[in-house]
Amino acid sequence: MSIDLMKALHENQIRTLTERVRLSLNEDVKKLGFSMPNMIVNAAVSNNINIMIRNGGRDEDDSMNMKKERGVGFVVGDSFFREESRTGRDLGVLAAALHKKRFGKLRVLDAMCGCGVRALRYLVEANADFVWVNDANEHTRPTILSNLSQIRQQEDYEDHENNNMGRRKWVISHCDANRVMVERYLQSDYYDLIDVDSFGSDSFFMGSALSAIQYGGLLYLTSTDGVSSGGHRPHTALASYGAFIRPMPYANEIGLRMLIGGAVREAATRDMDVWPVFSYFARHGPVFRVMLRVRRGKPKENKHYGFISYCSLCGDSRAFSWDEMREICCPCPKQKVSRSLVVSGPLWTGPLHSGSEIEDMLGLAEEWGWTTKEKCSSGGNNTGLKELLNIMLEESIPELPFGFIKLDEIASRGKMSTPRREKIIDLLKKEGYAASRSHIASNVVKTNCSMVNCIKLVSMYSNLSVLKTRVP
Secondary structure (H helix, E strand, O other): OOOOHHHHHHHHHHHHHHHHHHHHHHHHHHOOOOOOHHHHHHHHHHHHHHHHHHHHOOHHHHOEEEEEOOOEEEEOOOOOOHHHHHHHHHHHHHHHHHHHHHHHHEEEEEEOOOOHHHHEEEEHHHOOOEEEEEEEOHHHHHHHHHHHOOOOOOOOOOOOOOOOOOOOOOEEEEEOHHHHHHHHHHHOEEEEEHHHHHHHOOHHHHHHHHHHHHHHEEEEEOOHHHHHHEEEEEEEEHHHHEEEEOOOHHHHHHHHHHHHHHHHHHHHHHOEEEEEEEEEEEEOOEEEEEEEEEEEEEOOOOOEEEEEEEOOOOEEEEOHOOOOOHHHHOOOOOOOOOEEEEEEEEEOOOOOOOOOHHHHHHHHHHHHOOOOOOOOOOOEEEOOOHHHHHHHHHHHHOOOOOOOEEEHHHHHHHHHOOOOOOHHHHHHHHOOOEEEEOOOOOOOOEEOHHHHHHHHHHHHHHHHHHHHHHOO
16 A cells, blocks of 8 residues: 555545445445345455555446355455356365265465465365465455355464474465475475466475375366467477477367376376366366376386377377387378377376266265356356266276367268267277267267277268168
């Protein structure tokens, strides 16, 4: 808050401004249909007055906006907030709640909390025992405090030196994320879930996050590096994730596998192993999020950490282990195949989700009523969570390989009209192949059937359909 500006504003103007902010907040609260204690409203008012004074007394409606997510009310303030990322927060809370039910405890470290909505939801919905809430921007403290003040502290003290938080439910800090996680590690203060919602590449925070995680805990990583996953900056991907990425038809799935692969490599250096609970791609951003289960001891052989090839001539993809690198080729009979083959890796080639954990998440979402229609703060309906989890369950079929086949590519190569996704999935299953939808794209099919056989099946079905229409 500027002292010179404060002196310039008359006392009556400040009083009028405060009352205007309070009325606006109360109106927002009534619209959302929930109530907040006076101490929280007062903190929110103070936060917004500071913002308005920093901006010359201008009223910024966005910074005063009250939100409601799954029944949890919170203030955004002037912190970075994306309403579109709600699904990622839903998935994180579901996984965290199941961890609490399974192990009986849940201590969370939110390394980059923004306005604090994720931390608040972990406390309210996942019933976290304790959440360390950190954001490097100290100007977000009034907003974070106003949100977390909804959770009453059972003991009003903390002893950082002796690593004793008493029975406090949350602690707020404003430090670099790496510093917070390393300090927790040095204090032997390990967490059951560490959420790193970063911008750009997440590899910078992987090491410190793995150091502070409890064995058997959950690591929720983020990347927004869509350029590297598209194969447009292979040397950047190599520096960040240890993977040389080339352009491939399923670039957004590569983004998830690149992120998981980077975590696999980093975990192995610490005698750890990681396995995906779920992997989620969101088009806005784009945003790649993976929830990983961290286990003690690195595997003797990781058959799911290798290389992926794609042949632009025949359209087929294959996975190769480290031992098979000298055998990388395509059985494509066409000439000049070596020029048509591109290889990416090393990255994660295994399943993107744990089928059993996705099934449990779907059951909990239904139990909580999250699979029914609910109005968002923006006025829209959030109806996709049940559908998303069902598709993830389909993607968890062990027989399904990495990648997918675009329906338009089948039509282009087979010189036919684009087949319906549901119809081709049924055809593939009838022929004994594994097939499913993909949550990453709607006009594709995941299958262990080759491109050539897909084209033959669709062509055969199309010809039979034409013959049936001609029969009198």
